[in-house]
Amino acid sequence: MMKRFAAIRDEMLRRINDGDWPVGHELPTEPQLAAEFGVARGTVRRAMDALSEQGLVERRKRAGTRVAARQAHASRMSIPIVRHGIEARGDTYGYRLLDRRISKADTAFGGPAGMLHVECLHLANNVPFQLEERQISLDSLPESAEADFSQQSPNEWLVSLIPATDVETTLRADGASDHVAERLALSPGAPIFVLERRTFLNGEALTQVRMSHPASLFSITTRN
Amino acid sequence: MMKRFAAIRDEMLRRINDGDWPVGHELPTEPQLAAEFGVARGTVRRAMDALSEQGLVERRKRAGTRVAARQAHASRMSIPIVRHGIEARGDTYGYRLLDRRISKADTAFGGPAGMLHVECLHLANNVPFQLEERQISLDSLPESAEADFSQQSPNEWLVSLIPATDVETTLRADGASDHVAERLALSPGAPIFVLERRTFLNGEALTQVRMSHPASLFSITTRN
DNA sequence: TCCCCTCATATGTTTAAACATATTTTTCAT
DNA sequence: ATGAAAAATATGTTTAAACATATGAGGGGA
Numbered sequence: 001m002m003k004r005f006a007a008i009r010d011e012m013l014r015r016i017n018d019g020d021w022p023v024g025h026e027l028p029t030e031p032q033l034a035a036e037f038g039v040a041r042g043t044v045r046r047a048m049d050a051l052s053e054q055g056l057v058e059r060r061k062r063a064g065t066r067v068a069a070r071q072a073h074a075s076r077m078s079i080p081i082v083r084h085g086i087e088a089r090g091d092t093y094g095y096r097l098l099d100r101r102i103s104k105a106d107t108a109f110g111g112p113a114g115m116l117h118v119e120c121l122h123l124a125n126n127v128p129f130q131l132e133e134r135q136i137s138l139d140s141l142p143e144s145a146e147a148d149f150s151q152q153s154p155n156e157w158l159v160s161l162i163p164a165t166d167v168e169t170t171l172r173a174d175g176a177s178d179h180v181a182e183r184l185a186l187s188p189g190a191p192i193f194v195l196e197r198r199t200f201l202n203g204e205a206l207t208q209v210r211m212s213h214p215a216s217l218f219s220i221t222t223r224n
Numbered sequence: 225m226m227k228r229f230a231a232i233r234d235e236m237l238r239r240i241n242d243g244d245w246p247v248g249h250e251l252p253t254e255p256q257l258a259a260e261f262g263v264a265r266g267t268v269r270r271a272m273d274a275l276s277e278q279g280l281v282e283r284r285k286r287a288g289t290r291v292a293a294r295q296a297h298a299s300r301m302s303i304p305i306v307r308h309g310i311e312a313r314g315d316t317y318g319y320r321l322l323d324r325r326i327s328k329a330d331t332a333f334g335g336p337a338g339m340l341h342v343e344c345l346h347l348a349n350n351v352p353f354q355l356e357e358r359q360i361s362l363d364s365l366p367e368s369a370e371a372d373f374s375q376q377s378p379n380e381w382l383v384s385l386i387p388a389t390d391v392e393t394t395l396r397a398d399g400a401s402d403h404v405a406e407r408l409a410l411s412p413g414a415p416i417f418v419l420e421r422r423t424f425l426n427g428e429a430l431t432q433v434r435m436s437h438p439a440s441l442f443s444i445t446t447r448n
Numbered sequence: 449t450c451c452c453c454t455c456a457t458a459t460g461t462t463t464a465a466a467c468a469t470a471t472t473t474t475t476c477a478t
Numbered sequence: 479a480t481g482a483a484a485a486a487t488a489t490g491t492t493t494a495a496a497c498a499t500a501t502g503a504g505g506g507g508a
Contacts, residue, residue: 449508450507450508451506451507451508452505452506452507452508453504453505453506453507454503454504454505454506455502455503455504455505456501456502456503456504457500457501457502457503458499458500458501458502459498459499459500459501460497460498460499460500461496461497461498461499462495462496462497462498463494463495463496463497464493464494464495465492465493465494466491466492466493467490467491467492467493468489468490468491468492469488469489469490469491470487470488470489470490471486471487471488471489472485472486472487472488473484473485473486473487474483474484474485474486475482475483475484475485476481476482476483476484477480477481477482477483478479478480478481478482
């Protein structure tokens with residue numbers, strides 16, 4: 001037995017898709033729809049919240065609800081921890097710490113205590129899969145200076161205690177620099193998939209990372 | 225004045241992040257939390273729904289709610305219609321239809337009526353920005369055979385009437401093939417960012433598209 | 449005509465109560 | 479001890495009612 005709010009959501013979805021409610025159309029108010037479907041206002045509201053969440057309608061107090069112009073394809077993207085992703089495919093995971101050093105405050109990212117730079121390599125079946133170049137703010141995470149990254153990657157270490165409030169992720173393609181090419185055993189200029197992430201806690205920078213993958217070994221797929 | 229459900233959500237978030245509620249920990253029941261925070265069960269429930277939506281907790285009837293192991297970074301990604309993206313940056317949008325042909329059923333994608341293949345180029349400031357290679361199922365969308373794609377891209381034409389229920393999107397990097405390199409005015413092997421999307425209505429294939437961009441011109445950024 | 453104030457109203461938040469549903473736990477017969 | 483039936487219980491859905499809040503609409507004065 002389908003939940004009533006789901007049935008109402010789907011019926012409204014149908015009206016939008018079939019053009020009964022074209023883009024820009026103002027839908028009936030919540031009390032009107034509640035009367036039409038014979039349910040309480042709260043049930044209609046839950047259905048409308050789902051459509052609003054999906055970006056199909058726009059709601060404003062007093063102004064009502066209108067069918068939104070779909071101007072973007074939105075979907076939920078999931079980026080697994082690199083070790084889990086590799087093991088989930090049945091491959092053997094390998095890890096190597098390449099470099100670790102501390103620099104005094106230099107860039108815009110981070111504060112006066114300086115940054116911890118860590119560079120490490122994740123391998124799948126002994127083939128380089130991801131080069132992780134990470135910077136950690138020693139102002140926000142001073143305990144990272146004591147952490148031993150020779151066995152556990154900063155990625156996993158951070159996830160276990162990360163109190164992030166804001167995360168900014170950028171996906172892009174690039175040609176491998178000489179440095180990256182050497183680390184990933186590619187020729188310079190070879191296509192790589194780059195994932196950059198910056199993490200903040202209440203506006204304060206915690207860590208930023210660039211993860212570079214050989215293009216042939218990496219892709220992201222989302223459904224819905 | 226912060227909404228109460230938001231304050232409760234943030235307090236629970238804090239308990240998870242600070243380790244008061246470690247991974248695997250079973251949280252108090254809704255009535256218990258309602259009593260603790262001095263609100264109705266529905267308000268606690270709304271806060272917990274938000275955490276559940278975010279994947280921070282897992283809920284099961286009768287079994288209760290526990291802190292989930294964060295095994296992936298999930299975030300919402302938005303891919304704008306290419307023309308809007310270009311115009312939003314203040315650049316001049318250009319469009320050219322390169323090829324259009326119909327093939328009888330050949331691939332796994334599509335049905336017996338065959339496929340419409342459309343190839344077109346999107347330009348930003350007269351520089352090739354995206355090569356769109358699209359296939360449309362003539363079984364599901366026979367009216368596409370009549371559409372004139374010389375002025376409007378299939379992308380935009382489809383968005384205006386798309387009743388999709390399922391969308392699968394793949395992001396990857398690649399080296400430009402000879403064909404793509406020529407279309408995008410790159411040298412063969414140059415890094416490109418590829419976006420592939422397949423769209424279904426109730427399990428029936430509607431359209432699939434490969435969108436290739438020069439790596440230097442394209443990236444996707446998400447916040448949260 | 450134009451601007452500001454007031455009022456109306458659609459959405460947003462919260463409460464309380466009842467019932468549904470999926471599982472776990474307990475009971476009890478074998 | 480074992481397994482099936484019964485009870486217990488945490489989450490899930492729905493209702494109804496009250497109040498909060500943003501903002502569109504209309505009226506009045508300069």
